[in-house]
Amino acid sequence: MKKPIAWIMDTTGYVTEQFKSHPDVYIVPLNIHFGSEEFIDDGIDLSNDELYARMKSSKDFPKTSQPSAGKFAELYEKLKEEYECAIAVHASAKLSGTIASSMTGAEMTDFKVYTVDSLALSYGLSGLLERGLKLQDQGLSAEEITQRLEQETTDFRNFILIGNLSQLYKGGRMSGAQYYIGSVLKIKPIVQLTEKGELEPIDKVRSHKKALAYLLDRAKADHEQYGIDYFQIMHGHIPEQAEELKAELLKFAPEAEVLIGNLSSSLAVHAGEGTLAFMWRRPPASV
Known part of the structure; x- marks a missing residue:
């Protein structure tokens, strides 16, 4: 029997210890570029201390790029074998193209993904995902949770x-x-x-x-x-x-x-x- 909901977030959100250890939470990292060098924003490829040191010493101004649609498709292809659906909470679409990549990735795999524009960054995103997990524990469906989260972005x-x-x-x-x-x-x-x-x-x-x-x-x-x-x-x-x-x-x-x-x-x-x-x-x- 498939599990009901997989939860997706990107690394513009604050990745809590709860999310790291939660079996149903999947974190898709953005990429950080210093000139021709590319790092994954996972805290391992480039630590926080290393980032600030590079920002001070590098001649190249760092840039970020969203995960590709293919990256999301690869994840969703795996998740559809294990879950009935997913809820993806992403950075504000006005500030990042990550949510568009996520939606395209879902379309490529024909996996049902309810996508929530957090209209936020950092803990604004993470707080919605925490809220969604609590609503799931209360027995709400994926569709009901998505509607509730969209309503609560203004809080x-x-x-x-x-x-x-x-x-x-x-x-x-x-x-x-x-x-x-x-x-x-x-x-x-x-x-x-x-x-x-x-x-x-x-x-x-x-x-x-x-x-x-x-x-x-x-x-x-x-x-x-x-x-x-x-x-x-x-x-x-x-x-x-x-x-x-x-x-x-x-x-x-x-x-x-x-x-x-x-x-x-x-x-x-x-x-x-x-x-x-x-x-x-x-x-x-x-x-």
């Missing part, structure tokens, strides 16, 4: 403090004038993934202290209004700052659970070293 809240302006400049996401002014004035841009899955700048601050206060004010508001007690802090090679943010959060939410993790390599390539992302989910409208 995600995130505030991303960009730590390294030079990474944005090298990647062509900031003009030379913006980079110069930002560097001189020590401006720290804050961006956000919108409900449409797009990255948009929402504010600028002039000091680390003010940046933390900005993030904490928004967390405190949702904690008080919605009783949020689970937060995620993803960071670009700055664990001390992540711990500092956690300590400040626990001052007004002492019972809160706080997960701290590294940005995946495929995200760090774009966000740069020193980035700090603060995330949580508001309670879903339907439980």
Whole structure:
């Protein structure tokens, strides 16, 4: 007898220990390129420390590429022998072509894959997959789970403090004038993934202290209004700052659970070293 649901995610999401050990979760990595060199974003081919060291020393600006449709087809061909269907949760289609590759791979194999655009990255993606596993335990069907996850994409809240302006400049996401002014004035841009899955700048601050206060004010508001007690802090090679943010959060939410993790390599390539992302989910409208 086939198992009911296989779960698929890509490495723009935060790969938790639960996902690594779960027998029904399959992780499809993106690729990282330094010139002609290609690495798989699996934490083994290129560790987080090695990535940041290369980003500092390499003359080539790193790039990422989505897994091919053939890569997904290869996985789905194997899974259809073991599972009735799959639910694939992927990075926002506005930011990555991974979801398109996944859908094409499913079509190539004639395997039923329910595809969810998380409209997010990092833990925004991972949190949906965690939620889906819980809904499966509650007895919901794959179709019902997919519909629920799609409804809950708008519950995600995130505030991303960009730590390294030079990474944005090298990647062509900031003009030379913006980079110069930002560097001189020590401006720290804050961006956000919108409900449409797009990255948009929402504010600028002039000091680390003010940046933390900005993030904490928004967390405190949702904690008080919605009783949020689970937060995620993803960071670009700055664990001390992540711990500092956690300590400040626990001052007004002492019972809160706080997960701290590294940005995946495929995200760090774009966000740069020193980035700090603060995330949580508001309670879903339907439980």
